[in-house]
Amino acid sequence: MTQDVIDAIRPYQDELVAIRRDIHAHPETRFEEVRTAALVADKLREWGIEVHTGLGKTGVVGTLRGTKTVPSGNSQRSVGLRADMDALFIEEQTGLPYASQVAGKMHACGHDGHTTMLLGAARYLSEHRDFAGTVHFIFQPAEEGGHGAREMIKDGLFERFPCDAVYGMHAIPGFDAGAFAITSGAMMAASDSFTARFRGTGGHGSAPDKGTDPSMAMAHFILGTQGIVGRNVSGLDSAVISVGHVAGGAWGSPNIIPAEMVVRGTVRSYTPEVRDLLERRLVELAHGIGLAQGVEGVCEYVRGYPATVNHPAQTTLAVAAATEVAGVARVDAGMTPVMGSEDFAYMLEARPGAYIFLGNGKGPYVHTPLYNFNDEVIPAGVSWWVAVTRRELEQGQE
Numbered sequence: 001m002t003q004d005v006i007d008a009i010r011p012y013q014d015e016l017v018a019i020r021r022d023i024h025a026h027p028e029t030r031f032e033e034v035r036t037a038a039l040v041a042d043k044l045r046e047w048g049i050e051v052h053t054g055l056g057k058t059g060v061v062g063t064l065r066g067t068k069t070v071p072s073g074n075s076q077r078s079v080g081l082r083a084d085m086d087a088l089f090i091e092e093q094t095g096l097p098y099a100s101q102v103a104g105k106m107h108a109c110g111h112d113g114h115t116t117m118l119l120g121a122a123r124y125l126s127e128h129r130d131f132a133g134t135v136h137f138i139f140q141p142a143e144e145g146g147h148g149a150r151e152m153i154k155d156g157l158f159e160r161f162p163c164d165a166v167y168g169m170h171a172i173p174g175f176d177a178g179a180f181a182i183t184s185g186a187m188m189a190a191s192d193s194f195t196a197r198f199r200g201t202g203g204h205g206s207a208p209d210k211g212t213d214p215s216m217a218m219a220h221f222i223l224g225t226q227g228i229v230g231r232n233v234s235g236l237d238s239a240v241i242s243v244g245h246v247a248g249g250a251w252g253s254p255n256i257i258p259a260e261m262v263v264r265g266t267v268r269s270y271t272p273e274v275r276d277l278l279e280r281r282l283v284e285l286a287h288g289i290g291l292a293q294g295v296e297g298v299c300e301y302v303r304g305y306p307a308t309v310n311h312p313a314q315t316t317l318a319v320a321a322a323t324e325v326a327g328v329a330r331v332d333a334g335m336t337p338v339m340g341s342e343d344f345a346y347m348l349e350a351r352p353g354a355y356i357f358l359g360n361g362k363g364p365y366v367h368t369p370l371y372n373f374n375d376e377v378i379p380a381g382v383s384w385w386v387a388v389t390r391r392e393l394e395q396g397q398e
């Protein structure tokens with residue numbers, strides 16, 4: 001089947017590459033994907049696909065129904081295929097002829113490629129409607145820190161477009177172009193942040209005994225965060241706490257004890273239990289150290305994306321589709337999870353599904369000014385989407 005798909009999409013590979021480079025040249029960041037969404041909607045309509053716009057502000061959903069009927073007694077299945085459309089606030093340095101034309105914005109996470117590959121699958125499936133059931137092509141805004149998936153869900157994504165299962169894909173440099181990697185269960189981490197504040201009286205640096213000093217509390221707190229990871233989290237679980245910002249006092253006043261010091265950081269975990277533990281212990285730590293040092297200690301914990309957790313049955317299906325496309329030797333079905341995060345997590349909380357990595361070959365990593373999506377993997381990505389769709393919908397015919 002897959003060779004059929006690759007043969008069938010070969011004639012429109014040039015058009016897909018042109019679309020990818022056009023999107024790359026015109027990056028749009030969170031909830032401002034107006035041009036990209038219009039391009040997606042135009043292409044879907046051109047290929048005879050029903051289009052719905054404005055979900056989660058700039059999200060687009062294309063709906064395509066197959067022409068095959070299911071045997072009586074069986075129900076039509078539906079599947080959601082999701083791509084993200086947004087760019088990052090990065091100044092591009094690739095020097096490519098189709099480099100970003102927008103200062104300070106860049107498709108440095110390959111979402112230009114994701115959008116293109118899903119468009120390719122939409123085109124192929126619209127030309128090969130001999131399947132039973134419904135496909136929803138979900139183009140979401142604001143994956144990069146904007147909770148775009150959650151916003152589409154809030155706007156009724158899965159009520160208006162019921163999906164028995166949802167799938168997502170991300171191109172990742174650093175392993176073979178066109179190879180796949182996935183794992184069942186937690187594949188990416190929950191990403192949260194904290195802000196701890198320590199308030200005392202401050203005072204003259206020569207006379208610390210005349211006041212209270214938040215700097216001691218801050219120092220103990222920073223060391224204590226690693227005690228949470230090392231002493232509270234089970235050795236069989238994983239967690240990361242990193243400090244990314246400290247502030248207090250004035251550069252020109254090394255002889256003044258500041259009245260307030262602030263520490264900010266990021267927190268990563270894979271399970272709700274560990275996530276709850278980290279939140280609770282950071283709050284307790286700031287408060288307890290404040291008491292011990294005679295200052296006020298308060299930690300505010302802000303939850304970002306949840307962990308991306310693949311469901312077992314859909315992971316098995318995703319692996320089978322990837323094996324069909326790339327061959328068994330080029331599919332890692334038990335990859336080591338990564339500590340990055342991804343807002344497709346919200347869709348996996350709402351529906352059964354799976355998220356897979358597509359190898360992008362050698363080259364600079366995502367979120368760097370030199371990254372560029374590898375157009376050579378477009379046929380593999382399109383073929384995976386088609387294989388997933390067919391396998392998912394065939395389940396309704398058994």
Ligand SMILES: [Zn+2]
Nearest residue numbers: 109144366367
């Ligand atoms: Zn990214």
Ligand SMILES: [Zn+2]
Nearest residue numbers: 109110111170
């Ligand atoms: Zn990304």
